[in-house]
Amino acid sequence: MAEATQSFGEWPLKRLMTEVVGTGHKSADDMTREQAREAFRRILALEPDPTTLGAFWLANRWKRNTPEELAAYIDVMAEESVVFAEPDCDPVDCGANYDGKGRSALLGVGAGLVAAAAGTPVVVHSGDRVPTQKQDAYKHVLDALGVETDLTPVESARMTDEVGFGFYYQPNCNPGVTGLEDRRDRMGVRTFVNTIETLANPARADVHLGSFYHLPYAKRIIDTFDASERYDLSRVVMFQGMEGYDDIRPGSTKVAVWDGGELSDFDIETAEYGMDFTSEDLAVDDVADDSAAITEAVLTGAREDRFADAVAVNAAVRIFARDDADTLEEGLEMARAAIDDGSAAETLERLRAF
Numbered sequence: 001m002a003e004a005t006q007s008f009g010e011w012p013l014k015r016l017m018t019e020v021v022g023t024g025h026k027s028a029d030d031m032t033r034e035q036a037r038e039a040f041r042r043i044l045a046l047e048p049d050p051t052t053l054g055a056f057w058l059a060n061r062w063k064r065n066t067p068e069e070l071a072a073y074i075d076v077m078a079e080e081s082v083v084f085a086e087p088d089c090d091p092v093d094c095g096a097n098y099d100g101k102g103r104s105a106l107l108g109v110g111a112g113l114v115a116a117a118a119g120t121p122v123v124v125h126s127g128d129r130v131p132t133q134k135q136d137a138y139k140h141v142l143d144a145l146g147v148e149t150d151l152t153p154v155e156s157a158r159m160t161d162e163v164g165f166g167f168y169y170q171p172n173c174n175p176g177v178t179g180l181e182d183r184r185d186r187m188g189v190r191t192f193v194n195t196i197e198t199l200a201n202p203a204r205a206d207v208h209l210g211s212f213y214h215l216p217y218a219k220r221i222i223d224t225f226d227a228s229e230r231y232d233l234s235r236v237v238m239f240q241g242m243e244g245y246d247d248i249r250p251g252s253t254k255v256a257v258w259d260g261g262e263l264s265d266f267d268i269e270t271a272e273y274g275m276d277f278t279s280e281d282l283a284v285d286d287v288a289d290d291s292a293a294i295t296e297a298v299l300t301g302a303r304e305d306r307f308a309d310a311v312a313v314n315a316a317v318r319i320f321a322r323d324d325a326d327t328l329e330e331g332l333e334m335a336r337a338a339i340d341d342g343s344a345a346e347t348l349e350r351l352r353a354f
Helices: 013-021 033-044 050-063 067-080 108-117 138-144 153-163 181-187 192-199 215-227 287-299 306-321 328-340 343-353
Strands: 092-094 122-126 165-169 207-212 235-240 252-258 264-269
Touching: 013 033, 013 050, 033 067, 050 181, 050 192, 067 192, 067 215, 092 108, 092 306, 108 122, 108 138, 108 165, 108 287, 108 306, 108 328, 108 343, 122 138, 138 165, 138 287, 153 165, 153 343, 192 207, 192 215, 207 215, 207 306, 215 235, 215 252, 235 306, 287 306, 287 343, 306 328, 328 343
Parallel strands: 092 122, 092 207, 122 165, 207 235
Antiparallel strands: 235 252, 252 264
């Protein structure tokens, strides 16, 4: 990790507020790449006055960040905060909202393990009760499964190679952003940091998998990666997820794919892949504990219900994202085979033993 410098340019956040982003949600201007870079360097260094920082974050929320601004932010994050550790395999980077889920089962651990058992390595990353929601995320389901989560990035990379599924813990792989949690918590609303931390990609994966609510958001994220000078991805796959997480939404769902050229998108009916139910059918009382129990039961074959179908479809999306299957149908066959032959359960046990 590069050490954050204390020397800055001519654009403190207060000046950016007065002259660029803070004039109102209709009259505000967008920042240049250099202005956005300087702003986030100052933020990571905890240089701005807390009141000015809060106003800046809120102004960015009003006006909505451009891909160039977001690219500047993630580039600074890569330079001054992220501790990269690249596994030998080339995994899919799953970037789910760090502030978690509160109503439905978190399926990504089970889906990632099934995909790994089918030959598609997967990396996930999260923090611990990240603002604003502070709900259950990847870490908490893994904790409930008895998996070690307080890993150094090097250990996370080794886990990915040895198991096919790796977890990177934000305080260890993105400490600069973790250091902003108190100020983020005091905001009471999400900021652009909630977006960019999901793009940290600490494993330097070649493929990113994420979720969106509206297609324009997916395009903004894809354009962000395209404009970045520090992230060089060959493929981005995004879909409409539940609660902003990387769990595919049942029903009619849009998928966006970018392979370095033009964005393409298509609609799928999840019922055609075995998910013939609604999001409410995946509700749980305790996201972490119930999701852990569901993960184990599905992977060992003890459950063959709607949760098993949802895990298999989400595993298929991960297999498809890495281009290990030409179609979702082929990915689904691979996922179901990994559950049926016991390899998914074996992958879970290797993860626990790591």
